[in-house]
Amino acid sequence: MVKPTLTASGLWLRTGEIAGLPLRVREEGAFLPRPLPGELPVSLRTQNLLSRAHHLAGRLDEAAVRLTDRRILVRTTQLREAQSMLALKQVIVAFREVLAAELSGRVPSPPEVLAVRQFLRASDEAARRVHDSPVGETVFRLAAAVADPLRAEQTVHNRLPWRSGPRWFGGGRAEHAYLLAAPPGADLRGAAEQWKVWVDTTTDMQVVAKLALGAYQLYTLAPLEHADELVYSYVSLELIKAGLVEDQCVPVSVFVDRNRARFERLHRQVVDTGDFDDWVGFFAEAIIEQCESQLMLVHALERERHRHFERLPTRNDAIARVVNALSGNPMLTAQLVARLCQISVKQSRTLIQKLEGYGLLKEVGSRKRNKLYEVPTVMRLLNLYDGRVSPQDRSLPDPARR
Template sequence: MDRDRFERSPTGHLVKITGTDGRSGVAYEHVAFQPDPLAGAEPALAGGTWRNVARAGRALGRLDQAGRQIPEPALLLQPTLRTEAQSTSALEGTFAPLEDVLAAEVTEPTSQSEEVREVLNYVRAAEAAFAWIGDGRPLTVAALCQVHRDLVRGTPADTRDAGRIRSIQVAIGSRGGAIDTARFVPSPPGLELDAAVRDLLDWITVDSKSIDPVVAAAMAHYQFETLHPFNDGNGRIGRLLVVLDLCWKGILSEPLLAVSPWFEVRREEYQDHLREVSATGDWDGWISFFSEGLVESCERTIRTVDDLLGLQAEYVRRLKVAGLTGGLVRDIIDGLIGSPFVTVRSVSEDTGRTLQAASNAVARLVELEILRERTGRSYGRVFEAVEVTSVLRAQSGR
């Protein structure tokens, strides 16, 4: 970390750190960046940035309206959440094909890769966090720690610090994790870090209410990433925090927003903007970039929702042309936009019908080219609504 760039920072200060590198066993003497608590007002922003903020606010309003008009928003939350899970994990170096993540509901856990299981950890952690917020409970340190515990369960990061504010010094962007070669060294562990995390959550819950919600979400995300409070998973939790914040403040009634696909394809720019806030106090550049990301993410999500609902209507039309107006085949297609992978057994279990009836219905949908059997070592006899997964790949930017 270039000390000269950070020692005159208007948003924080450097603190001396010493210790022994856990990987190499070499003693180090270095500095870490400690961000100041967030202010109770917006930072000074240029007119163009405020216009981007306003655009983001309008885009969030359109997405919220779209969510309110969906008869079963929970149906569309599943593919949106899995798309976000796959992309936010890829940003942190854990890549699993989107189709594998979507098919995980109907495949045996033993056939899933470690990467898929880690992505699914995010899905479960996010679902629990959304339920927490949906019950009207503000985010607390305990709730955030539970998100981390769920996220890292069964992964190499499932250490004694799992579900706890970290007790070790970490470094970002270094070769082999060494402190002295790191691009950025976040706050040292200890009482100050614990207090800073509590201050951030209090700020989100109370102090940021007088700040534009888009600006507040950008500021909170920066602060969380800069504190880097956990031993792993900070990027994924920090981006989840954006949606949790917007839901907590009532900007979004349903957590249908997927922000990571946009940031994933702009990884270096995203990281550079965060670092510039710490080095030079460039809130303007970060908030403008963040607002642009929200606009694009909202518009992409709205298009995805429209395309999925359009596909559902098209499937109904195909059934009518084939003389199938109801029954088990209709039950299956009603759920495909939320779960585009099925097996005969999953259809039987979900509908309470016999395996033979489920098999006949799936075969009919294959004939109508609504389902296609997906073959492969890890799939077995799994059937895919290819047009649905194509829409979701477009949402993920792939």
């Protein structure tokens, strides 16, 4: 490529030689997208998808109130986003492993589990902060916290984890690339600043359409390290800021990961044409599917809570509080139960032994102190409702209307 070329969707820049890239990618150069538009006309099909996505997000937020502890939706969403983040780096970490690590105190954990716990803490802080802070600034703070928790409060530009090397799209190996991102430097940082301003500028766009555009720009620029997980976090934070949901409970990464080839094709389609319609529809579909899945999980957790009570031969106030806590905490310790139920640790241990005898709890591991327990039925539900909704499941009862 001899000189920069401006197209309808952005600017193609000259780059140095990057070993292994396909010939087409080397010839076209690196891509810097145009600033995002302030308004976006969409097709009737996409408009219908957007309306349904908004409707289901509202239903999910209302239904979550039925849970004794809605944090189970938040934690499972965050864990799925973290699993997606690690899968892109070809690292696998299990739900149970991370949940156990969170309750293990100072027990050593593998590096990948520590990385997930760091991501969870940063995500919690971002969700709290975004209610009173700009979305763009919150995303950048999250990036800093994930990269280095000691610098989480430092948002001066030279302290942020700016990308310092090439970034291509299409997999971890250069020969699979279908696009090369703009190189590090002033142009990239300037575009990132434009993105921050855009996401916090009021527009007439529907929320899901806006977050789809914001996700495209952030993903395509990849201005910071950890770009992939930042996109998923940005979507959650945009939903929270707009008031569609109260917290992080829509794991769009599950849909994107399962439809990765389509995601990449649509990404390249926007780059080639500047047309966002199908891309916006894709994100609307992601939110529709994940809200439906989470609604079914809410219904299943509520049903399981009632079944837990049916298995009690007798009940009193203390044991009722503990049973209520089970559906929101798939793994727990006596200390956690005591804190959640406002009882003593000694009483907590006694009640846990009773529930273990009733088959509601199962001890995991072989610790002598700070024993860890699992709620098998709840863990099974979390593994069952992994964000995948089959067509026959779409007729399940609406938990928000029961």
